[in-house]
Amino acid sequence: MRAFIFPGQGSQAVGMGKALAEASSTAREVFEEVDHALEQNLFKLMCEGPADELTLTENAQPAIMANAIATLRVMEKEGGKNLSDLCEYAAGHSLGEYSALCAAGALNLTTAAKLLKLRGLSMQKAVPVGEGGMAALLGADIKKASALAKASAQGDICTVANDNDPTQVVISGHMAAIERAIAMVKDHGIKRGVLLPVSAPFHCSLMKPAAEAMEEALSEASILPPAVPIFANVTAAAVSDVNDIRQLLVEQVTGTVRWRESVAHMNESGVEQFVEFGGKVLTGMVKRIAKDAETISLVSMDDIEGFLATV
Structure with missing residues (x-):
């Protein structure tokens, strides 16, 4: 069995999608549709930068989605097969869940782009710059990270944002609490805090204003049943019901991204191959979670052709 997976924020880079668009009209059409939906020349920003503008949450989120979907669409076009012919499940890390839903036909590309633009803007506005932060805990499992977050809160917000893999957990909350946590890592048997x-402090209760904005937008958005079940971030379980998808996307804004559990549960369900579209970050995490699973990253046309030769 196979799962298609889609990366989250942090996988953006100037030049993303450029070579694929030069090689494929299918990729160009995806980038053009996203530009039209957002009334913004996002693809030019993706190709040329500047990097600090591309990294802005409101730009990075739709850009990463557009790049992943362009890669998927090229693969489908070149292979003459749809997503549902090639995988049993799909999943995405944080914003990547929108990419997974778009890939599986639950969201159309224009809707996904507009929702992610709003999500990025709303997350940015939810907390004044400097008041919140996030830290990666290296050499930490979920138990150690949760204990550290609790100990460092001291009246502030500090919670687990991303349970990425058995060796890396990300915490989020008030900056003062995050700084205390980094200073306390050794006391909790954690190698390092970065x-x-x-x-902004994503995936914690400080994002409540953003969750409310997304709830309103998602209530009006057209969502169809996905072609394959999607493993949701907040439950680490497969979901296909449209109303459940809508609600879980709202909860995801403030909830923990349970990526480690999602991958483990897909693996336990029989998934032996994980294929990442438009990035290479998630495949590394997968290898640390499901050590016997095969991982493949599709970024270039060569990657796509190599994958299609095996299916």
Whole structure:
């Protein structure tokens, strides 16, 4: 069995999608549709930068989705097969869940782009810059990370944002609490704490205003049943019901990204191959979770052709 997986924020880079668009009209059409949906020349920003503008949450989120979907569409076009012919499940990390839903036909490309633009803007506005932060805990499992977050909160918000794999957990909350946590890592048997270069504390209760904005937008968005079940971030379980998808996307804004559990549950369900579209970050995490699973990253036309030769 196979799962298609889609990366989250942090996988953006100037030049993303450029070579694929030069090689395929299918990829160009995806980028053009996203530009039209957002009334913005996002693809030019993706190709040329500047990097600091591309990294802005409101730009990075739709850009990463567009790049992943362009890669998927090229693969489908070149192979003459649809997603449902090639995989049993799909999943995405944080914003990547929108990419997974778009890939599986639950969201159309225009809707996904507009929702992610709003999601990025709303997350940015939810907390004044400097008041919140995030840190990656290296050499930490979920138990150690949760204990550290609790100990460092001291009246502030500090919670687990991303349970990425058995060796890396990300915490999020008030900056003062995040800084305390970094100073306390050794006391909790954690190798290192690294402050992340993000502009807002994602996936914690400080994001409540963003969750409310997304709830309103998602209530009006057209969502169809996905072609394959999607493993949701907040439950680490497969979901196909449209109303459940809508609600889980709202909860995802403030909830923990349970990526480690999602991959483990897909693996336990029989998935032996994980194929990442438009990035290479998730395949590394998968290898640390499901050690016997095969991982493949599709970024270039060569990657796509190599994969299609095996299916």
